[in-house]
Structures are given as C-alpha cells and as structure tokens.
Amino acid sequence: MSEQTSQSETYLKPLPQKDALSxxxxxxxxxxxxxxxxxxDCSRYAFPPVSHCPGCLSTQLAWTAVSGKGKVQAAVTVDHAPMPAFKADVPYNVALVDLAEGVRVWTNVIGCAPAEVVCDMPVExxxxxxxxxxxxxxFRPAR
Ligand SMILES: [Zn+2]
Structure with missing residues (x-):
C-alpha cells in the first residue's frame, strides 16, 4: 500500500458512475x-442524459453549455444521515432545481442554511x- 491516500479513497459518499451516455x-x-x-431538430433540452430527444425522438442531441441559472422547485431538509458518511453534513438540503433551459435536476443548495432554501429561490x-x-x-443562492 502506498503512503499516499488518494482523495477517492477517503471520500466515503456514493459517487456517480460515468457511462457512455453520461x-x-x-x-x-x-x-x-x-x-x-x-x-x-426541435431545440428542446434534455436531462438526465438520453439517447433520444424526449420531445421528437431525434437522436441528434448536442452537448450544449448552459447558464447554470435556475430556481428551486422544491427542497427538503435532511436531519438524519442516510449513511454514516453523511453524519457530518446534517442538516442539509436536497433540492429540485429547474434550470432556465427548462430541465430539472436533483441537487443540493449550498452556501446557506437548509431552512433558507425555499421555492422559487434563484440559484446558480x-x-x-x-x-x-x-x-x-x-447550486448556491444566485448573486
Ligand atoms: Zn427534439
């Protein structure tokens, strides 16, 4: 075993599994x-990653840089850690953010107290x- 411990070995929360689509x-x-x-073909944005457009079933999907601006659609405060790795984080929020481009993402709003995260709050x-x-x-409260 090497003397160096990588950050990956010490990060204990679940990590996303990258696949060809994502x-x-x-x-x-x-x-x-x-x-x-x-x-x-129809200019609709899609998220999470898909093989076919949810609007017109086209396969002509291009990865496009977006604003990162959005609004909180819903949020909850997590008071009980779902697993030991999250104990230091409680309370924290889990939020649904609607991006300006019209897609919705599950996320966390950071940089403020969980109770401050409310519907329609502008975030970036x-x-x-x-x-x-x-x-x-x-996401964090928009500046
Ligand atoms: Zn389309």
Missing part, C-alpha cells in the same frame, strides 16, 4: 462547465470537486 456531462462538470443535451450552479476524478453539480 460521460460528456461528468467531463464538463470536471472542467467546471455545465453542459446538457439539446436537440438539433457551483462545481464541487469531491475527488480528483469526480466533480458534483451543486
């Missing part, structure tokens, strides 16, 4: 960009590098 999303987050798929994307290989999408 790799561009995770790679963009790692570069601190938010990209989602946009249909070249932030990128949390949790391991050298994993960056997570979170």
């Amino acid at each position: 790799a561009p999303f995770w790679d963009a987050l790692h570069a601190h960009e938010l990209k989602i798929q946009r249909c070249a 994307a932030v990128f949390e590098d949790v391991t050298p290989d994993h960056t997570l999408l979170k």
Whole structure:
C-alpha cells in the first residue's frame, strides 16, 4: 500500500458512475462547465442524459453549455444521515432545481442554511470537486 491516500479513497459518499451516455456531462462538470443535451431538430433540452430527444425522438442531441441559472422547485431538509458518511453534513438540503433551459435536476443548495432554501429561490450552479476524478453539480443562492 502506498503512503499516499488518494482523495477517492477517503471520500466515503456514493459517487456517480460515468457511462457512455453520461460521460460528456461528468467531463464538463470536471472542467467546471455545465453542459446538457439539446436537440438539433426541435431545440428542446434534455436531462438526465438520453439517447433520444424526449420531445421528437431525434437522436441528434448536442452537448450544449448552459447558464447554470435556475430556481428551486422544491427542497427538503435532511436531519438524519442516510449513511454514516453523511453524519457530518446534517442538516442539509436536497433540492429540485429547474434550470432556465427548462430541465430539472436533483441537487443540493449550498452556501446557506437548509431552512433558507425555499421555492422559487434563484440559484446558480457551483462545481464541487469531491475527488480528483469526480466533480458534483451543486447550486448556491444566485448573486
Ligand atoms: Zn427534439
């Protein structure tokens, strides 16, 4: 065993599993960009990653940089850690954020107390590098 312990070995929360469909999303987050798929045929945005446009079934989906601006649609405060790795985080929130581009993401709003996260609250994307290989999408109150 090496003397160095990687951040991946010490990060104990579940990490996303990148696959062929979602790799561009995770790679963009790692570069601190938010990209989602946009249909070249009907211009609709799609999230989570899909193989066919949910509007017209086209396969012509292009990864497109988006604003990262959105509004909280719903939020709950988690007071009991679902697993030991989350104990230090409680209370924290889990939120649904509607991006300006019309897609909804599950996330956490950080940078404020969980009770301050309310419906219609304007938020903006932030990128949390949790391991050298994993960056997570979170949101904070819009500035
Ligand atoms: Zn389409």
